[in-house]
Amino acid sequence: MNESSQPQQRLGTSTAVISALALLICIFGNLGSIGLVGPDEPRYGWIARAMAATGDWVTPRLYGQPWFEKPILYYWTAAFGFSLHLPAEWALRLPSALAALAAAIAIGWLAWSHYGHGPTLATSPALLAPVLFSTTVAAIGFARAATPDMLFSACLALSMSSAACALRSRGALRAVNTDSTVPSRDTLAIVLFGAFLGLAVLAKGPAAIVLAGGAIAIWALATNRWRIALRVAHPYSAIAFCVIALPWYVLCALRNPDFLRIFILQHNFERYLTPLFQHRQPFWFFGPIVLLSLLPWTVLLWPAAQEGLLLWRNKSWRDSPGFFFTCWALFPILFFSFSESKLPGYILPAIPPLALLCAVSLVRITGRKKTTTFAALGIALALTWIGLGLSAGHWTSRLPPLAHDAVGHSISIAAATAVAGGVAIAVLAFFRRRAFVALSVLLVVSMVEIAGWRILPSLDPYISARSHGELLHNDLHPDRIFTYHLPRSWSYGLAFYLGRELPEWSPTDPNSALILTTPKGLKDIQMLHRFYGSLDEQYKGVLYVPVGPTPQSR
Helix, strand or coil: CCCCHHHHHHHHHHHHHHHHHHHHHHHHCCCCCCCCCCCHHHHHHHHHHHHHHHCCCCCCEECCEECCCCCCHHHHHHHHHHHCCCCHHHHHHHHHHHHHHHHHHHHHHHHHHHHCCCCCHHHCHHHHHHHHHHCCHHHHHHCCCCCCHHHHHHHHHHHHHHHHHHHCCHHHHHHHHCCCCCCHHHHHHHHHHHHHHHHHHHHHCCHHHHHHHHHHHHHHHHHCCHHHHHHHHCHHHHHHHHHHHHHHHHHHHHHCCCHHHHHHHHHHHHHHHCCCCCCCCCHHHHHHHHHHHCCCCHHHHHHHHHHHHHHHHCCCHHHCHHHHHHHHHHHHHHHHHCCCCCCHHHHHHHHHHHHHHHHHHHHHHHCCCCCHHHHHHHHHHHHHHHHHHHHHHHHHHCCCHHHHHHHHHHHHHHHHHHHHHHHHHHHHHHCCCCHHHHHHHHHHHHHHHHHHHHHHHHHHHHHCCHHHHHHHCCCCCHHHEEEECCCHHHHHHHHHHHCCCCCECCCCCCCCEEEEECHHHHHHHHHCCCECCCCCCCCCCCEEEEECCCHHHC
């Protein structure tokens, strides 16, 4: 090794270590800083905890009844966390965090195998792609969500990465005009494609086959490489898929005659074709969602689009791996745009390939002699951070008054940090310094830490039932605690943390009780002349309303 290469190697090692730390903090940092939120997290949490407690690893059960909204993979992974006696939030969110790490590694490997690597973050697609992905709003949010979405997206990312290896290998390209069998070095990639696709089907259902097959079909149709594309449907792939995916589906269907009808027809076909589940949105809904999901790196879609246009003009797009990644990214967005039911998590599978494309385009701009575009990109990134900082006041004003008082100072610190960081990025970009990429990553890490240590714990009582469950566990009359017109998120959350469903209160109940309700529910109770006592300000997010006996029973 010559002396000149030693500093570059040390720089590459230090960059890799710092990048890995940033990735791990953004994915794993403070998974338990807030309790389970929304209706989905506590509902899936109940099913996973019950699975670990009962030992029934086949039939998902909610409150003792079969629940076939989602397949089994997420419940298995979360139940394993309960078996290890992890805290509930860690047991339920660790599968998503590990899945996000797997997706980051997958696109990092793709970047390394197709584009190589460099000594710094701004010159190495293999480092930049996983870092960009792990620092997006989508990855940070869904890595901390106790839902199957990130697990599904990671399994698809691993499956499509295997497909990219098989489809673009030299052996596959040589075999396009022959009848030769699959080259031996491609066999592993083909088997892994089927195995990971099987895991994706276990994570969220047959949509995995549609998303992977649709993306590969578009690539094959555009490049006229059908014979190569069909190699991923090789018997080896099909066998691996069936071995992974089919046993649970068959066993669950044998034990539960309604499983296929409820899961396949109702929660897949009807969810896609009808607004049965009340998630109807306009056709263009996922456009803004993608832009928000990629923050703060949304501006990198601009150079990615420029790279695509350049390949189109040079008529070299058919041989570009970026075209395959583009098909992988665009098909989920297009497919779910036609759905009658739309939720932001549906297009999460598009985020890993988009992060990869953004990373490659940024590295290519960095390597060019003319850096005007690179400087303009830095200015745009700076404006993004400044805009995020200035918008903090708007979102703070939407919080309840007590929550505003609890987190207002911390949000102000985060906003000031974002604005100051944006100004620093603008200065670096003006002088055409590549360090503005690393500074933006540092800003994301800072925001994650501020949120994890200060903001989310303060918001916990207002948006999660965790603290309420701990408080109500000590109540002297647990059988006289009811809910009244509570939103689903609070009902499921309270049930999870109390370990039992809270019944809905009926105004015809003549006895005293403690009612957990909303301001509107309180007004209804006051009109019935059943309210007595006072409200305690410590009960945040949910009103604890003491109800007296009816006049007839007094």
